[in-house]
Amino acid sequence: MMNDYLTIENGVVIDCNTDVTDVVIPDGVTSIGDRAFAYCKSLESVTIPDSVTSIGYDAFRYCESLEAITIPNSVTSIGDRAFSYCGSLKTVTIPNGVTFIGDNAFAYCKNLESIIIPNGVTFIGDRAFGFCVSLKTVTIPNSVTSIEDDTFRYCENIESVTIPNSVTSIEYDTFRYCENIMIHCYKNSYAEEYAKKNNVYYKITD
Numbered sequence: 001m002m003n004d005y006l007t008i009e010n011g012v013v014i015d016c017n018t019d020v021t022d023v024v025i026p027d028g029v030t031s032i033g034d035r036a037f038a039y040c041k042s043l044e045s046v047t048i049p050d051s052v053t054s055i056g057y058d059a060f061r062y063c064e065s066l067e068a069i070t071i072p073n074s075v076t077s078i079g080d081r082a083f084s085y086c087g088s089l090k091t092v093t094i095p096n097g098v099t100f101i102g103d104n105a106f107a108y109c110k111n112l113e114s115i116i117i118p119n120g121v122t123f124i125g126d127r128a129f130g131f132c133v134s135l136k137t138v139t140i141p142n143s144v145t146s147i148e149d150d151t152f153r154y155c156e157n158i159e160s161v162t163i164p165n166s167v168t169s170i171e172y173d174t175f176r177y178c179e180n181i182m183i184h185c186y187k188n189s190y191a192e193e194y195a196k197k198n199n200v201y202y203k204i205t206d
Helices: 190-197
Strands: 006-009 012-016 022-024 045-047 068-070 091-093 114-116 137-139 160-162 182-185 202-204
Touching (some): 068 091, 182 190
Parallel strands (some): 022 045, 091 114, 160 182, 182 202
Antiparallel strands (some): 006 012
């Protein structure tokens, strides 16, 4: 199926006119395919229906004019580099149904100021928020058990990361070049051990 700006096959958006500024994805679409909106540099807004369950890799990569996006509760996975290089993106709310955030999913979103990671996410990939230089605070939910390599690399203005007891693995370079960071963690937790070992400021949470 094709409308004025979208190509849809078997319920999957596979392509979009790169000159489009506003997109409403029709009900019934189940997936936003790999690279579907990649390099749509004029795209400012997109409405995603509740029928969508997955966002593919590179789906919105280099959508440089996209300022905000609401991901519906039906979505369970966000692929690698899905929103990387969305330089105007300021706020993202990840819904409760998401369990998987791929490698580089939001990397290089230089204006991203806040991100809410819901309880239910079990995997956050390498560099998922790397180079998000405007990001200031992050709370990791209790469902996460490990934080991958370079997840917050070069988030140079990040001030606060709250890490729960559920996390039992943090890669060495997870917070590389986050010079102002304060880890909020529980006493005798793995996060406290990590902070001490890597000379990262930390504060014990009651």
